[in-house]
Amino acid sequence: MYNEYENLNELVSIMPDANEFMLERVKKLNKLLELGINPYPYNYDYNDRTYTKEICDDFDNIDEEKELSLAGRIMLLRRMGNATFCNVIDEKGNIQIFFSKKLIGVDNYNILKLIDTGDIIGVTGTVFKTQTGEITIRANKFEVLSKSVRNLPEKYHGIQDSDLRQRHRSLDMIMNVDVKERFIKRSKAITAIREYLNNMSFIECDTPILDTKYGGGEAKPFKTFVNDLDSEVFMNVSPELYLKRLIVGGIERVYTFARSFRNEGIDRTHYPEFTLMECYMSYADYEDMMRIMENIYEHVFKKVNGSTKIKYGEEEIDFKVPWKRETMCNLVKKDTGIDVENISREEIVRLVNDKNLLVEEQNEGLNLEEVTKGELIVNLFEAYSEKELIQPTFVIDFPKESSPLCKVHRKNSELIERFEPYAYGVELGNAYSELNDPLRQRILLHEQAEKLRGGLETASPMDEEFAVAIDIAMPPTGGLGIGIDRLIMFLTSANTIKDVIAFPLVKR
Template sequence: MCPHESLNFDAGRLEKIEALSAGHHQLYPYSFDRTTSICEIKSRFADIGHEKSEESVKIAGRIYTIRNHGKTVFADLGDEQGRIQLYIRKNDVGEEQFSLFTEQIDRGDIIGVSGHLFRTKLGEITLWVDQLTLLTKSLCPLPEKFHGLKDTETRYRQRYVDLIMNEKARETFRVRSRIISLIRQFLGERGFLEFETPTLQPVYGGANARPFTTYHNFLDQTFFLRIATELYLKRLLVGGFEKIFEIGKNFRNEDIDTSHNPEFTLIEIYEAYRDYNDMMDLMEEFLSSLVNAIHGCDQVTFDEVVISFAGPWRRITMEEAVREYAGIDVLATSLEELQAFAIEHAVPEYEKAASPREFLVLFFEFFAEKQLIQPTFVHDFPIENSPLAKRHRSKEGFTERFELFINGMEIANGFSELNDPIDQMNRLEAQDRKRLSGDLEAQMVDYDFINALGYGMPPTGGVGFGVDRVVMLLTNNTSIKEVILFPSMKKPVADAPPNEDESQEKPAPPA
């Protein structure tokens, strides 16, 4: 056998496979009838003494360490939630099974064992094995047992190995699973219905982001991976549903950093007859309850910073944030003075700002965002960068939009949703003009969505937040790659042969 060079198959283990096959040993049995788990054993037999228990148990898992002492062997067996020591004696399991274990089984193999519990003289609960079965022969050796898998890039590329070796990684994804369950529970208890909307969309929208483009051969049509679920969920509001949400994958063809991944999980929530103030209340109630459910208190430590989720949370306008952190009243300052201020403080891309409100956004992002450590709602955004939010009821040129910041990171984005079809068409057409002029993140015009609004959408409050970033906060992980099982990665330099379509032309940006 000559495996591909990218595989990590071990030559010695391949020889053992051949030897086991020659001996008519069943290498990969179809099932194993476990009677319990390691976690349950340690709970039920917490008071076990040095004598073997009368009850026999059957467990299965992966071998992590092997310590051979001649006619006896100690090994560590692990399943999903725990590890236990095995004591294997030749006189108990017989010559054949003992030889199988000592000669053919390696670290990383998966076995099933039965036996009785006892406590060693060193006080460790141990399974005294009387029968063992090889369930899966591993061909790839595990990383060195004391140091595990340390290379960060390898951990992300081979998450399966990371999960085998790294209990912290397994715990992170257990918490992630629980967070998603709690989200559904919280919203379900309040009467929200969960829906699924298209991932492949003929027109992308709902956010300012560059899309991924694909092509459907049968329909002879260009499609886009969705950048947001918003415009389809709003169609459901038009259709008569009043409290809705979706947890789904979104795709944005953008840079990758510690808080961005091209494929990420977003939840969007909409409630008819509510506004952005109600959505701020909902987010505060939800995240506070989530933190208490996960941590048992209203505080988390993130990157050595203690963050309190106890209410009420701070609420400030974008203007107030810029005055506080940049020391300038943007709307009371001339355009020339704003440009000079930007140059003085080396604000990047200041030349793209052509109005005081555009400078307001620019200064907020440069001076204020990273200063917002404790949960803070920043509200009342300029209309120029909020094409889907309702005009502010009392502030000309602004919208009823908010973003929630925690530890300098945007967590949520919410609006009083724009439901005026004429205003919406005008704003999306303005976006489309930017797109056609070269702004790769500007939105297209979804005329079917505007047509839906023409049938009438009730006053609505909406909010969306990144599940990945919430998981980061609640598990104290400073990189989004730590909370996404299989994050997007750049192809290794010495990678496998190119994909079949790699020689084809890259699709042009959407027209």
């Protein structure tokens, strides 16, 4: 077989971080080629391949004479003359492999000497327990399935630097089993949400990523350009307006998992690219959406973790239904001593100044003389109440200024029927009794467009297609948005949102 890796100097020129250990691996790769062994075969021809976890879990029922096949990556390698032990990991776990020169033959044992940690092999053999009680595969034969030319990080330290872990997520997953498990749990959680909604007769529909307008959330959008249309377009901020158009079109229960993009700050719980699950239900209101929200969380935690309780930081949090409900005004009264619901804006301003409540770091640029009463209430809540919400809590009944897409509260015209669920001081979602009065909706959309023209970058442009759909008549509707990344943070006890995004942006 032609050896295409002979010129090590040329390889070094295209591998800027090449070192003596990597070059030694390339030499072994060349030796495999010289022996007529393809170190990168097209497939693994096996009979009844099994996984490490299945072998370990069912060891007592496995016939000691039965040959088993598995494939995985070598993580540890111990050579002892005529015997070699290695540990192999696959998607579900790890197991020890025992190689004997006597059993596999001299030629194959010499090939084994060309194997390193990080290599992927296929093994066929029988299972037994060592004297120390470790379940082990006694190899009858093996195959090289992929030769690694790069050393794995040192076993006991792995990758510690968070930037490197995100930049080289594959290595991070190999060296840190909990990282791989986190992304497996993410997939299971999304499957569980779909299962729950599908069982409630919801229909999943896609919505656009690129559009000539944007709406459904107060956010600064990302912009790009479509050459064929000679048009500037925006990346999706929220799928909300399209899902409501589907409701108008007659799909009475609809949901989507949407990649959403907001050109804003990055911190522990915020990231410019994230995943939203939004669902809309005809003939429902925000009370119905509260039940769906808490039931989804309970269903996911039971399905994936087997329990509604998790340890997060120093707290034990329980997502068991039902969650606590608190009005925003009552929380502000409790945490600041100001009864904001029953006094005027001017009186709130006086008390805020007397108590020296709104510090500049929390509300940069806030002008007490310009903000509305509702905006003041929201600011007080964000500054003093959010962080106190440790156990899952629905914060309900927001000031009407907080959203142009929500119905006025049926008992208090200064409020709207909106809620945000919180846990550990983190917002988990957003929901409304959706506004379906077409004339009122047009007025509020035009007000948003005016704010945008006035320089408010987080305001939305007028969406005439959406307004026309509401003109046609949208049934009473409850809407709910859940931040999937934040759900996964709690499900896996991850500290930051970047930990639950497989490949976050890393500054170059």
